[in-house]
Amino acid sequence: MARLVVLGGGVAGHTTATFAAKWLGSAHEVVVVTPNAKWNWIPSNIWVGVGQMTKDEVTFDLAGVYAKAGITYKQAKAVSLNPEGNTSSDKSFVTIEYTGQDKEGTSENIEYDYIVNATGPKLNFDATPGLGNGEGQMGDNTVSVCTADHAVHASHKLTEAIEKMKKGERQKFLVGTGHGMCTCQGAAFEYIFNIEHELRKAGVRDMADMKWISNESFLGDFGMGGLHMKVGGYVVSSKLFAESLFAERNVEWLIGAHTSKVEAGKVEYELLDGSKGEEEFDFAMLIPPFAGVGLKAYDKAGEDITGTVFAPNGFMKVDAKYDAGAYENWKASDWPRTYQNPTYSNMFAAGIAFAPPHIISKPMSSPNGTPINPTPPRTGMPSGIIGKAVAHSVCDLMTKGESAHLHEASMAEMGAACVASAGKGVFSGTAAAMTVYPVVPDFETYPGTGRDTDYTFGEIGLAGHWIKHILHFLFIYKAKLNPGWTLIPE
Amino acid sequence: MKKEEEINFQKSDDFSRTMIPGSFARKMRTCVIWQFIRFVIINIKMIIVVGKSH
Numbered sequence: 366m367a368r369l370v371v372l373g374g375g376v377a378g379h380t381t382a383t384f385a386a387k388w389l390g391s392a393h394e395v396v397v398v399t400p401n402a403k404w405n406w407i408p409s410n411i412w413v414g415v416g417q418m419t420k421d422e423v424t425f426d427l428a429g430v431y432a433k434a435g436i437t438y439k440q441a442k443a444v445s446l447n448p449e450g451n452t453s454s455d456k457s458f459v460t461i462e463y464t465g466q467d468k469e470g471t472s473e474n475i476e477y478d479y480i481v482n483a484t485g486p487k488l489n490f491d492a493t494p495g496l497g498n499g500e501g502q503m504g505d506n507t508v509s510v511c512t513a514d515h516a517v518h519a520s521h522k523l524t525e526a527i528e529k530m531k532k533g534e535r536q537k538f539l540v541g542t543g544h545g546m547c548t549c550q551g552a553a554f555e556y557i558f559n560i561e562h563e564l565r566k567a568g569v570r571d572m573a574d575m576k577w578i579s580n581e582s583f584l585g586d587f588g589m590g591g592l593h594m595k596v597g598g599y600v601v602s603s604k605l606f607a608e609s610l611f612a613e614r615n616v617e618w619l620i621g622a623h624t625s626k627v628e629a630g631k632v633e634y635e636l637l638d639g640s641k642g643e644e645e646f647d648f649a650m651l652i653p654p655f656a657g658v659g660l661k662a663y664d665k666a667g668e669d670i671t672g673t674v675f676a677p678n679g680f681m682k683v684d685a686k687y688d689a690g691a692y693e694n695w696k697a698s699d700w701p702r703t704y705q706n707p708t709y710s711n712m713f714a715a716g717i718a719f720a721p722p723h724i725i726s727k728p729m730s731s732p733n734g735t736p737i738n739p740t741p742p743r744t745g746m747p748s749g750i751i752g753k754a755v756a757h758s759v760c761d762l763m764t765k766g767e768s769a770h771l772h773e774a775s776m777a778e779m780g781a782a783c784v785a786s787a788g789k790g791v792f793s794g795t796a797a798a799m800t801v802y803p804v805v806p807d808f809e810t811y812p813g814t815g816r817d818t819d820y821t822f823g824e825i826g827l828a829g830h831w832i833k834h835i836l837h838f839l840f841i842y843k844a845k846l847n848p849g850w851t852l853i854p855e
Numbered sequence: 856m857k858k859e860e861e862i863n864f865q866k867s868d869d870f871s872r873t874m875i876p877g878s879f880a881r882k883m884r885t886c887v888i889w890q891f892i893r894f895v896i897i898n899i900k901m902i903i904v905v906g907k908s909h
């Protein structure tokens with residue numbers, strides 16, 4: 366019996382573990398190591414953050430689901446990897462530290478035959494002074510919707526702001542990115558328009574000034590270099606549509622901005638032209654930059670090999686081309702296909718945890734040398750598809766032997782469907798429903814826009830909201846492994 | 856004549872240089888019958904992209 370250890374019970378890790386357990390049956394063991402007791406459908410945190418859903422509606426307990434699937438569940442965080450074992454054993458192992466199951470703080474070494482790192486992002490609040498509390502957590506100056514608990518807190522703050530407006534006090538809302546190297550602009554985009562929608566519902570929109578602050582060099586970049594869609598006989602940049610929505614909903618924008626410091630009620634920023642400025646706020650939601658979760662790696666002798674296994678940003682190295690060089694040389698083929706670690710073939714990374722070869726948007730920096738550009742997004746659909754492809758590869762390696770063919774899922778060959786909420790309501794809600802194909806532009810295959818404009822589209826409306834709401838139920842249903850779960854695509 | 860949907864053009868230079876939907880386009884966004892048709896079409900398009908990606 367061989368053992369697969371999956372680190373992380375989020376979108377990618379849960380997909381990998383549940384498919385692997387199904388395909389391997391009881392012949393092999395699947396272990397999930399994740400610090401969280403609950404699974405969270407993160408996209409719906411936006412609605413928690415505006416008080417339209419509760420934490421319970423977007424989360425469920427993992428223990429029962431893993432018991433049903435025959436998965437060994439360790440509520441713990443991985444700390445380090447020993448891919449070569451140690452001086453007393455050749456067997457690879459991972460060191461974990463429990464966060465629950467009545468063993469908090471206890472360490473354990475788990476041996477593995479294969480390991481999948483799906484630990485997602487570290488929310489690196491402390492990269493911006495004042496955004497974090499100096500101890501790795503979010504500070505008091507802003508709110509966040511990145512976790513369900515953060516979103517609950519954000520919702521309380523929003524309610525307070527609405528109460529103030531009802532009493533005649535104007536409020537300034539600032540939403541966007543909290544650093545020049547952030548990704549996940551889509552989540553901030555959803556949040557600002559959901560706030561705007563709720564303010565209108567509460568009858569206080571005229572008491573609010575709303576501003577978007579972002580590291581994108583143009584509105585609608587979304588870390589993907591933007592996208593082009595066919596509309597009314599034209600092929601149009603997402604810039605035009607994003608600007609249109611902001612203007613329609615009276616949300617001003619500040620782009621090409623690196624948030625350099627956050628204080629109570631004020632951010633300092635630097636722009637792409639090198640100028641610096643300040644923006645005041647009463648309520649701010651700024652997405653933190655992402656980094657790897659800080660796993661260490663040691664060789665057999667106990668020497669630190671973290672730099673061999675992980676990129677400097679903490680994400681795990683996989684089969685990507687990390688030496689592609691300047692922007693002009695970037696190619697779709699730089700992006701990984703199998704997500705296998707180049708040094709240790711029994712190690713894979715899935716979802717946000719893998720190190721991308723480079724960013725997708727055009728690299729930019731201010732004359733002062735401050736990089737201000739979005740880092741590549743790895744949204745739910747690619748994370749799920751990669752998680753499933755990795756599960757497939759590992760299962761084949763375990764059942765057919767080390768020469769088994771590895772399954773491929775390049776972000777330069779897969780599309781993504783994404784629905785960005787702009788307000789919740791069965792008849793009043795809207796969302797931008799988008800597809801891009803491929804996620805990473807391929808200018809060799811699709812000269813001009815880098816994408817297939819027959820499969821890249823977007824439109825805003827109530828239909829998008831219905832889809833987003835249905836997906837909420839569908840993905841939680843799937844993650845709970847209810848009957849027919851394998852039929853629901855990632 | 857005051858057209859509500861055009862007022863925002865005046866609010867900033869950025870706004871004045873983009874496009875803002877008129878009242879018909881806005882109504883269609885939440886018109887249940889039209890949006891039901893769009894729902895079917897968007898789903899078909901998404902299923903095609905999802906199918907191409909797996």
Ligand SMILES: Cc1cc2nc3c(=O)[nH]c(=O)nc-3n(C[C@H](O)[C@H](O)[C@H](O)COP(=O)(O)OP(=O)(O)OC[C@H]3O[C@@H](n4cnc5c(N)ncnc54)[C@H](O)[C@@H]3O)c2cc1C
Nearest residue numbers: 373374375376377407408443484485552716717743744745
């Ligand atoms: C507010 C918000 C809204 C979003 N909306 C959308 C959307 O509408 N559509 C979309 O496609 N995507 C959306 N995304 C992105 C989507 O959530 C991510 O793409 C997806 O969660 C990535 O999956 P992952 O498994 O890589 O990471 P995660 O889902 O974050 O999972 C990582 C897991 O690893 C665990 N972990 C952390 N450290 C360790 C450790 N040391 N050891 C073991 N486990 C560890 C974590 O607890 C977590 O369970 C949104 C993101 C945010 C923040």
